[in-house]
Amino acid sequence: MVRVAVLVSGGGTNLQALLEAEEAGKIPHGEIAMVISNNPNAYALERARVNGIPGAVISKKECGGSQAAFEAELQAVLERNGTDLIILAGFMCILSENFTSKWPKRIINVHPSLIPSFCGAGFYGLRVHEAALSYGVK
Secondary structure, X not given: OEEEEEEXXXXXXXXXXXXHHHHOOOOOOEEEEEEXXXXXXXXHHHHHHHOOOOEEEXXXXXXXXXXXXXXHHHXXXXXXXXXXXXXXXXXXXXXXXXXXXXXXXXXXXXXXXXXXXXXXXXXXXXXXXXXXXXXXXX
């Protein structure tokens, strides 16, 4: 079974969709094993708690503002959890190549590079994705 860590920053609507897919048996070879947020007030952490999934908060600010310290803590938590796959589900932190290279072909970003090209007034939720697809983004 693939152990999945979902990284979030806000409400967790994408996390909720993943939880529902897992519940419906649409993710037969994976389990959401951890939710990590950089925001201690992220509602996604409550979604995780309600579903019995461990949550963690790791913020760059709490790591002294250091990208390296933030990523080292994130890496340590993921390793302690036995994470096999990372899903970035509205995670509003940039991760360095140093970090991502440790997870080759094991990171999925549900918001791949849509911001800043598709943002501004009225661009939220599905509207961002619809605009990107209309434009022809692959």
